[in-house]
Each structure stands twice: as structure tokens, then as C-alpha cells.
Amino acid sequence: MIDAVLKQDRRLRISHHEILKRASPAGRDLIGLIDRYLDDYCRLRGLSAEAFLREYTAFIARYTDDMKRFKETGRYPLELPDRPPPPSRPAYDAALLLSVLVSAHRFRIFEALLEVTPPLGRTVIIGAGPGLELHLLAGRAAAIDVFDLTIEETMVRQHPGVRFHQEAFSGAGRRYDTVLAIELLEHVREPYLLLGECYHALETGGRLVATTATNIPQFDHEFNFVDDGDFEGRAREIGFTVARREAIVHDATFLDIGARNTFYVLARPDAAQGRDPGSSSAGGT
Numbered sequence: 001m002i003d004a005v006l007k008q009d010r011r012l013r014i015s016h017h018e019i020l021k022r023a024s025p026a027g028r029d030l031i032g033l034i035d036r037y038l039d040d041y042c043r044l045r046g047l048s049a050e051a052f053l054r055e056y057t058a059f060i061a062r063y064t065d066d067m068k069r070f071k072e073t074g075r076y077p078l079e080l081p082d083r084p085p086p087p088s089r090p091a092y093d094a095a096l097l098l099s100v101l102v103s104a105h106r107f108r109i110f111e112a113l114l115e116v117t118p119p120l121g122r123t124v125i126i127g128a129g130p131g132l133e134l135h136l137l138a139g140r141a142a143a144i145d146v147f148d149l150t151i152e153e154t155m156v157r158q159h160p161g162v163r164f165h166q167e168a169f170s171g172a173g174r175r176y177d178t179v180l181a182i183e184l185l186e187h188v189r190e191p192y193l194l195l196g197e198c199y200h201a202l203e204t205g206g207r208l209v210a211t212t213a214t215n216i217p218q219f220d221h222e223f224n225f226v227d228d229g230d231f232e233g234r235a236r237e238i239g240f241t242v243a244r245r246e247a248i249v250h251d252a253t254f255l256d257i258g259a260r261n262t263f264y265v266l267a268r269p270d271a272a273q274g275r276d277p278g279s280s281s282a283g284g285t
Contacts, residue, residue, distance in 0.1 A: 001039040004049035015102040037135040044154050055094035059087050067255050070217035077219045086219050093130040105250045112263045121177025126169045127184040131155045171201030179208045186213035186221045192234050199238050202268040215258045228262050240266040
């Protein structure tokens with residue numbers, strides 16, 4: 001599918017080629033996994049390569065406008081009184097999937113996810129998105145639960161072994177070895193409340209794999225994590241230790257707004273280990 005899409009857009013071909021050129025053998029395997037999922041995703045929804053690219057292009061046009069307005073005003077779309085209507089769900093999902101193969105920063109997020117050392121054990125994914133994490137973690141986790149306010153029926157059929165919960169996530173009465181909140185916390189008005197729920201849902205010794213977003217003015221982003229130190233301090237107050245941190249800067253040749261994600265692995269330590277007095281730099285988990 002990716003080849004059929006890229007044939008239609010020279011700029012995307014160049015971006016994808018750069019990712020391929022820099023990819024490790026594991027990275028090339030990841031590209032193959034994502035391409036196969038992209039193919040299944042489009043086939044099950046009756047989307048041609050042309051239609052999929054149109055949806056992606058529509059989303060990128062909207063996001064480009066939002067970046068320009070953020071550059072001028074310093075405000076996210078949700079903070080502006082004259083914000084345009086949100087993009088369609090197909091356009092949003094197309095952007096989420098295709099951008100992993102044509103945007104170095106998003107590809108790196110999913111590379112980092114697959115670098116998290118096993119075993120993952122019982123895992124919960126908060127925020128289903130278009131289902132890419134589900135595809136990538138198949139066979140890596142003992143069991144997977146997914147929580148989201150909206151869950152597409154096609155996704156449920158596509159992942160028959162997954163337990164889906166169409167509701168907000170709560171840590172009450174639940175225990176997991178791994179919690180995933182990838183590209184999620186910025187969508188929440190009170191992200192530190194959710195971070196606390198994640199902590200209480202973890203088994204002792206369990207891990208939260210999460211990202212934060214800085215200066216990414218997407219239409220549905222509620223929170224801007226401008227200071228990693230503040231985030232990590234709040235995480236330690238909850239009880240986490242910072243096992244891994246990696247800043248992932250967005251490449252944007254046409255507009256520099258300081259956009260970046262930070263990839264984290266936060267651990268719930270044994271009581272005997274106490275709380276973390278510091279944090280590690282990027283590295284293994």
C-alpha cells in the first residue's frame with residue numbers, strides 16, 4: 001500500500017526514502033509491519049490508495065494552517081474563538097497512519113515503543129486511534145485491553161483477541177504490567193489526573209510507556225507540555241521513577257515552532273526501592 005500511495009506524491013516519496021535510508025534492520029522490519037497494517041486497514045474500509053492520500057492531504061492542510069496560527073498567536077486551535085470544524089475521522093486516521101512512514105519523528109516514536117524490553121505482560125492501551133499499536137504489540141503482550149471513548153466496529157473485528165472498553169480509562173480495580181499512553185496525554189485537560197490513574201493501575205514493578213507533546217497545535221490537543229522537568233517532577237510526586245527519556249524533535253523545514261515529543265518509560269517501583277531522586281537519559285529500558 002505504501003508504494004501505491006507514494007507513487008502519487010513526490011514529497012512523500014522523498015520523506016519516506018530518508019526514513020528508509022536511516023533505518024536499522026529492526027527499523028526496516030517495522031516499516032514492513034506498518035505497511036501490512038496500512039494495507040489491511042484500507043482493504044477493510046474500502047479505501048483506495050488515491051482516497052487514502054486525499055484524506056491525508058486534507059488533514060495536513062488543516063494542520064499547516066493551525067501551525068501558522070500558533071506561530072502568530074501562541075495559542076492552540078481549541079483556545080481560538082474562530083477555530084474551523086474538526087477534520088473527518090478518515091482524514092485523521094489517514095494522517096496518523098501514513099505520517100508514521102513519512103515523518104521521521106513519528107516513525108521514531110514507534111521504533112522506541114518496540115525497543116521497550118519484554119515481557120510486557122498484561123497490557124492496556126489508552127486511546128485506540130486507528131489501531132497501529134494493537135498491530136505492533138500482537139504476540140508481544142500476554143493480553144491486551146483497550147480503552148477509548150469511541151471504538152470503530154471494524155477495528156474490533158480486525159483484532160478479535162483484544163478486549164475493548166468504550167469508556168474513559170480508570171485505574172480503579174484494574175492491574176496491568178504495562179500501560180500505554182502514546183500520543184494521548186496532550187488530548188486530556190487534566191493529564192496528571194490520568195497519570196495518577198495509570199500509576200494505580202500498574203502492578204508493582206510495572207511500566208507506563210507514554211509520550212508528551214510540546215508546541216504541537218493539533219485541533220484536539222488540550223495540554224501543552226512545555227517543560228519536561230515539570231512533567232517529570234509531577235510524575236515522581238505520583239510515585240513513578242523515570243526509567244527512560246528521549247526527546248524527539250519534529251523536522252519542519254517550512255515552519256519552526258519548536259515542536260517535539262518526549263518518549264518516556266515510567267516505572268512503578270517496589271516499595272523497598274523508594275522514589276527516584278533523578279532520571280536517566282535516553283537509553284534502554
